[in-house]
Amino acid sequence: xxxxxxxxxxxLILATGLFAVNTAWAEDAYTVTELTARxxxxxxxxxxxxxxxxxxxxxxxxxxxxxxxxxxxQLGEAVSExxxxxxxxxxxxxxxxxxxxxxAGVVAAGTQFRPDDPITIDEAITIIVNMxxxxxxxxxxxxxxxxxxxxxxxxxxxxxxxxxxxxITAEDAKILLLNALNSRVLxxxxxxxxxxxxxxxxxxxxxxxxMQGILNETPVNSLYTSEVNYDSVLxxxxxxxxxxxxxNYADLLGYNVTAYYDGDGMAVSLTAARNxxxxxxxxxxxxxxxxxNIVLHxxxxxxxxxxxxxxxxxxxxxxxxESLEALLEQASGQVEFIDNDRNGRYDVVKVQIAQYIVxxxxxxxxxxxxxxxAAENSIDLSDPDINYTIYDGEEVIRFLDIQEDDxxxxxxxxxxxxxxxxxLSERISGVISSTSADGVYIDDVLYETTSYYDTYYAxxxxxxxxxxxxxxxxGKLVSFELDATEMKYAYVYRIVRSEEDYTNxxxxxxxxDGENLTLNLADRVRMDGSSYKKEAAYSYMLAFAESELIRYxxxxxxxxxxxxxxxxxxxxxxxxKPEDNSLTKCIFAQDTFQYKPDMAAMYPYFNISSTxxxxxPPSAATAEDYIxxxxxxxxxxxxxxxxxxxxGLSGTAGAVVVRSDDVVPEIAGRAPSFVIESLTQEYNEExxxxxxxxxxxxxxxxxxxxxxxxxxxxxxxGETLGFxxxxxxxxxxxxxxxxxxxxxxxxxxxxxxxxxxxxFNGGVVGVGYQFGRAYSVEGQWVYMTDSPTGxxxxxxxRNFIVNxxxxxxxxxxxxTIKTGTLGDIKTFSNNGSGGxxxxxxxxxxxxxxxxxxxx
Numbered sequence: 121x122x123x124x125x126x127x128x129x130x131x132l133i134l135a136t137g138l139f140a141v142n143t144a145w146a147e148d149a150y151t152v153t154e155l156t157a158r159x160x161x162x163x164x165x166x167x168x169x170x171x172x173x174x175x176x177x178x179x180x181x182x183x184x185x186x187x188x189x190x191x192x193x194q195l196g197e198a199v200s201e202x203x204x205x206x207x208x209x210x211x212x213x214x215x216x217x218x219x220x221x222x223x224a225g226v227v228a229a230g231t232q233f234r235p236d237d238p239i240t241i242d243e244a245i246t247i248i249v250n251m252x253x254x255x256x257x258x259x260x261x262x263x264x265x266x267x268x269x270x271x272x273x274x275x276x277x278x279x280x281x282x283x284x285x286x287x288i289t290a291e292d293a294k295i296l297l298l299n300a301l302n303s304r305v306l307x308x309x310x311x312x313x314x315x316x317x318x319x320x321x322x323x324x325x326x327x328x329x330x331m332q333g334i335l336n337e338t339p340v341n342s343l344y345t346s347e348v349n350y351d352s353v354l355x356x357x358x359x360x361x362x363x364x365x366x367x368n369y370a371d372l373l374g375y376n377v378t379a380y381y382d383g384d385g386m387a388v389s390l391t392a393a394r395n396x397x398x399x400x401x402x403x404x405x406x407x408x409x410x411x412x413n414i415v416l417h418x419x420x421x422x423x424x425x426x427x428x429x430x431x432x433x434x435x436x437x438x439x440x441x442e443s444l445e446a447l448l449e450q451a452s453g454q455v456e457f458i459d460n461d462r463n464g465r466y467d468v469v470k471v472q473i474a475q476y477i478v479x480x481x482x483x484x485x486x487x488x489x490x491x492x493x494a495a496e497n498s499i500d501l502s503d504p505d506i507n508y509t510i511y512d513g514e515e516v517i518r519f520l521d522i523q524e525d526d527x528x529x530x531x532x533x534x535x536x537x538x539x540x541x542x543x544l545s546e547r548i549s550g551v552i553s554s555t556s557a558d559g560v561y562i563d564d565v566l567y568e569t570t571s572y573y574d575t576y577y578a579x580x581x582x583x584x585x586x587x588x589x590x591x592x593x594x595g596k597l598v599s600f601e602l603d604a605t606e607m608k609y610a611y612v613y614r615i616v617r618s619e620e621d622y623t624n625x626x627x628x629x630x631x632x633d634g635e636n637l638t639l640n641l642a643d644r645v646r647m648d649g650s651s652y653k654k655e656a657a658y659s660y661m662l663a664f665a666e667s668e669l670i671r672y673x674x675x676x677x678x679x680x681x682x683x684x685x686x687x688x689x690x691x692x693x694x695x696x697k698p699e700d701n702s703l704t705k706c707i708f709a710q711d712t713f714q715y716k717p718d719m720a721a722m723y724p725y726f727n728i729s730s731t732x733x734x735x736x737p738p739s740a741a742t743a744e745d746y747i748x749x750x751x752x753x754x755x756x757x758x759x760x761x762x763x764x765x766x767x768g769l770s771g772t773a774g775a776v777v778v779r780s781d782d783v784v785p786e787i788a789g790r791a792p793s794f795v796i797e798s799l800t801q802e803y804n805e806e807x808x809x810x811x812x813x814x815x816x817x818x819x820x821x822x823x824x825x826x827x828x829x830x831x832x833x834x835x836x837x838g839e840t841l842g843f844x845x846x847x848x849x850x851x852x853x854x855x856x857x858x859x860x861x862x863x864x865x866x867x868x869x870x871x872x873x874x875x876x877x878x879x880f881n882g883g884v885v886g887v888g889y890q891f892g893r894a895y896s897v898e899g900q901w902v903y904m905t906d907s908p909t910g911x912x913x914x915x916x917x918r919n920f921i922v923n924x925x926x927x928x929x930x931x932x933x934x935x936t937i938k939t940g941t942l943g944d945i946k947t948f949s950n951n952g953s954g955g956x957x958x959x960x961x962x963x964x965x966x967x968x969x970x971x972x973x974x975x
Contacts, residue, residue, distance in 0.1 A: 150399065150400060150401045150416035150417070150418055151399070151402075152397070152398070152399045153397070153398045153399075153400070154394075154397050154398075154462075155392065155393075155398075157394045158295075159394075160391070160392070160394035161279075161280045161295050161298060162291050162295065163391045164298060164378050164391045165294035165297060165298035166391075167389035167390070167391045168298060168380055168388070168389050169188070169297060169298070170389075171380070171388045171389045172191075172192060172301075172326070173191055173192070177294050177297065179293075180287070180288055180289070180290050180293050181235065181236050181237065181238060181239065182235055182243065183212075183213070183217075183233075183236065184214070185244060185247065186217060186218055186221050186227060187214040187217040187218070189248070189251050189297070190217035190218075190221045190226070192251070192297065192300075192301065193221075193224065193251055193325070195223075195226075196216075197216025197219075197220055198219035198220035198222075199216060200219050203215070203219075204222045204223075204229060204233075205218065205229075205230065205231065205232055205233035205235075206231050207233055207235065208233050208235055212235065214235065218233060221247075225250060225255070238287040238288075239288055240285075240287055240288065241283045241284065241285060241287075241288045242264075242265040242268070242285075245265070245269060245277075245278075246265070246268045248272065248277055248299075249268045252277070252300050252303045252305075252321050253305065253306055254271040257271045257274065257306060258270065258271035275303045275304070277296060277300055278296075278299070279299055281295050281296060301320070301321050302321070302330060303320060304317060304320055305319045305321065305324055326382065328380050328382050328383075328388055329380070329381055330378065330379070331357065331378075331380075332377065332378050332395070333357040333358025333359075333376070333379070334357070334358055334374070334377070334460055335369060335372050335374065335377045335379075335390065336357075336358070336373070336374075337356040337373075338355045338369050338370045338373055339351075339353065339354065339507075340368050340437075340507045340537075341434065341438050341533070341538060342373075342439050343373065343434075344439065346438060346441075346534070346535060350505055350537070353365075355368070355369055355387060357377060357379045360379075360381075361385070362381050362385055362386070363384070363386045364386070365386065369387075369390050370437055371437075372391075372392060373434065373468075374458050374467070374470065375392045375393075375396055375458060375460055376392070376393045376395040376396050376460040376461065377392055377393055378390070378391050378392075378393045395461060395462050396459070396460055396462070397458075397459040397462050397466075398457065398458055398459075399416065399456070399457040399466065400455070400456045400457075401414075401416055401454065401456075401457075403454070404448045404453060404454075404455050404471075406418075407455065409444065409445060409448070412426050412427040412428075413425075413427075414426070414427065414457065414466075425466055426465050427457070427466050427469070428465040428466060428467045431466060431467055431468065431469055432469070433469050433471065434468065434469070434470045435447055435473070436472060436473065436532050436533050436534075437533050437538045437540060438533025438535060438537065438538045442534065447473075453473035454471075454472040454594065455470070455471055456469070456470040457469055457470075473531070474529045474530060474570075475497065475530050475531075475572070476529055476572040476592070476598050477489060477491045477498070477499060477527070477530060478491060478492040478493060478525065478526075478527050478599050479491070479523065479524055479527070479528070481524055484519070484520065486500070486502055487500070487501040487519060488500050488502070489522060489528075492525075493572075493575075493576040494576070497572075499530060499539065499541075505537055506536070506537055506539060507539070508538075508539040508541070509539075510522070510541045511540070511541065511543060512545075513543075513545070517543070525601075526543055527543070527590045527599055528543055529541070529542045529544055529593055529598070544593070544598060546590070547588050547589065548567075548588070548589050548591065549588045550562040550565075551563055551586045552586075559597070560597060567591075567597050568595075568596045568597070569596055570592055570596045572598055572599070573596070573598055573600070576599075576676070577599060577600045577676060580676055580678065581600055587600050588600070600676060607672060607684065608632055608633070608671065608672060608673070609669060609670070609672075609732065610632065610637065610669070610670055610672055611668070611669050611734045611736070611746070611777055612627060612628070612665050612669075612670055613628055613629065613630060613666075613667065613746075614626075614627075614628040614666070615627050615658070615661050615662055615665070617658075618640075623654070624640055625640065625641040625657075625658045627639050627641065629670070629672070630748070631748070632732050632734075632748055633748070634748040636746065639672075641654050642675055642679035642681045645680065645681060645682070646682045646683070647661070647683050648683070648684055648685055661683065665683060668685065668686055668705070669686055669705075669734065669777055670684060671683070671703055672684075686703045686765060687705065704765065705763065733748065734746070734777045735749060763777045765777070793846050793847075793848065793971070794816055794817070794825075794849065795818075795844070795846055795928050795937055795971060796815070796816040796841055796842065796845045796846070797815045797817070797843060797937050798814075798815045798816075798842075798843065799813075799814050799815075799833060799840065799841050799842060800815075811827060811855075812826070812833050813827065817937050817939050820927065820928075825849070825855065826855045827855070827856045827859070831856055831857065831859050832859075835861040835864050836861065837866075839866070842865070842866075843932075843935050844935075845861055845865050845866075846865075847859055847860065848860055865932060927939055927972075928971045930972070
């Protein structure tokens with residue numbers, strides 16, 4: 121038998137609050153809670169009123185309050201052809217209840233009732249006193265209002281009520297109603313000697329009794345044994361056996377509870393009583409156990425609690441005989457300690473260790489929830505002895521409500537017979553700024569991670585990755601999905617089936633980051649806003665994506681999951697296209713250019729200042745022949761055919777696909793930087809000939825290469841390469857086969873415009889200083905930013921450099937090159953000296969490098 125808890129079970133509000141993890145606790149790592157008498161009364165009222173009325177208490181207008189009273193008195197709704205009150209027409213919502221209350225003498229008849237006015241404390245007291253039969257006592261004590269207050273105090277219906285005068289609060293209105301239901305029946309003698317019977321209003325009118333005790337057994341769990349009768353309909357409060365209907369009250373196991381039950385022994389409502397003292401360690405690693413003592417550690421405080429010698433352990437809701445120490449060595453999780461008799465010793469320990477699941481799909485026939493990341497995480501609910509509950513917030517949902525990509529926090533008892541799953545809805549969006557042993561920094565805020573995240577996501581995200589993170593109930597990272605806004609651009613040059621697996625579709629592309637990327641299609645791909653199975657997506661991409669620029673995004677497994685193809689400029693964007701596609705292929709009268717076009721004339725079609733150029737050699741034999749470069753390619757580059765795209769969510773970026781005549785595409789943006797110290801000729805014994813050889817710095821090492829006779833050793837100026845020049849090249853067996861001069865040290869240290877070396881050399885922002893340049897101030901190097909007052913010190917310089925060992929100081933005066941780490945730069949400088957230019961190698965597939973020129 122499977123018990124599904126009642127939707128929005130108001131009688132479990134308190135228990136859920138103590139049971140579930142509150143992320144605010146993470147600040148101190150633990151919390152110790154004592155329920156106040158007033159809070160216990162509010163929760164008790166919520167539960168009992170909902171059970172008796174069939175709905176929560178209505179509210180605090182005069183009409184709403186009187187309607188609740190009339191319902192609790194079981195007066196029914198009185199129909200009157202002539203309205204009792206002129207402002208309560210027969211058609212009004214609560215007319216029947218108000219008329220019935222007037223007929224019963226609960227409210228005084230009159231011309232007006234003022235149904236929408238907030239009810240005052242004195243008005244509410246008067247109505248309650250009339251409801252419970254203390255009106256004669258109130259009249260004897262002086263009438264309205266003081267006599268009614270005296271009667272209310274005698275009947276003890278003001279216990280825990282805080283409103284003294286004026287409008288009553290919603291909480292106090294519910295407490296008044298609760299106290300009225302539990303008030304003793306009053307009988308008056310002829311001389312007005314008060315006689316109070318042992319019978320309450322509830323007993324007299326509903327045959328309902330109130331009691332308190334420890335909830336020690338439900339149909340799904342027990343404080344004494346793991347062998348429970350799942351087909352039972354009984355719960356045990358203390359020594360009292362009660363029947364239940366649609367709620368097994370398992371979450372309240374071990375609590376001291378207030379129970380209401382009818383004459384047939386049927387439970388009406390249960391709530392945690394004020395007798396409970398609860399300590400919660402948000403993570404077990406924030407606590408220490410020594411014998412029966414538990415030390416709870418916070419950031420600024422700690423507290424020691426003591427277990428009762430006969431303490432009971434519950435693991436994920438189920439009884440277990442395993443030792444507490446052994447359980448807590450298995451994993452980190454929440455631990456809840458309950459002192460249910462407030463004697464200072466904790467009687468029940470609830471260990472909550474979660475597992476997580478990102479839903480791939482479900483099988484209704486097998487009642488199976490499949491995990492997207494690993495089959496062993498899937499949850500099988502087909503066993504008829506399994507008792508499971510699935511929550512979405514406070515609402516219990518059905519198995520059929522589970523959707524793909526839902527993320528759940530799941531708790532299983534030791535025997536696997538009790539399963540409680542919570543749908544995780546808290547998400548944060550941001551950029552990973554760094555990682556550490558303590559967790560992941562997202563927008564510079566530290567988040568701890570679950571073992572599930574560490575296993576399936578930690579190695580799939582890097583610094584700078586932007587996306588949406590799902591948080592556990594304790595605020596830890598569970599899963600990750602790339603943001604749609606993080607879709608990248610790529611030129612697709614091949615779509616094929618795998619030779620090893622015919623069902624595997626391979627997409628080869630060249631990305632905007634200059635990466636040759638091979639991706640496999642996911643089983644289901646979202647193409648231009650619509651979802652396609654793999655085979656249909658394959659056909660679609662062959663028709664619209666091959667030899668075209670696309671936008672794409674992968675899923676957490678690195679499979680190609682989202683693709684936007686280009687619309688033609690004069691095409692009509694159909695309804696199935698996402699609104700933010702903004703990938704338009706611009707069509708000209710002649711879309712193949714064999715000359716250098718006027719850039720300004722092309723402005724409407726793409727933004728010149730941020731254009732990405734995808735360069736495709738006309739006879740590209742390998743993917744390495746492709747290049748991505750900046751808009752300077754148009755200024756100092758050669759190419760053949762050209763296709764222009766308008767790209768970007770805002771339409772402000774641009775892209776051009778060109779078929780280039782570039783003869784050394786593998787150099788630009790790819791080969792590492794080499795700073796020349798000297799160029800000379802030497803005899804190469806292996807080649808048995810005299811060859812040029814270049815000496816210099818590369819990746820923090822002093823090294824040398826011979827130069828093939830077919831390679832020119834001159835710069836664009838016609839001069840021979842020399843000290844301080846920066847070259848890029850490809851080499852085989854220590855011999856340079858292709859080479860370009862990336863930077864001419866004699867021409868104010870400017871680079872070729874169509875290379876990927878970044879020269880930060882801006883305008884003057886201060887006396888003698890230019891942003892984009894490095895300066896030494898009292899031996900400490902700083903880098904000037906483009907802000908008039910901004911600069912980066914040595915520590916912040918690391919933001920610009922991936923590999924801080926790739927450093928070179930080139931002194932153009934004494935013709936020396938020194939290398940070292942970023943922290944060593946200041947040892948190479950004199951106080952007050954300046955670095956001429958800071959260079960960052962942007963497009964290299966390896967690490968970035970830094971070159972500082974001094975004169």
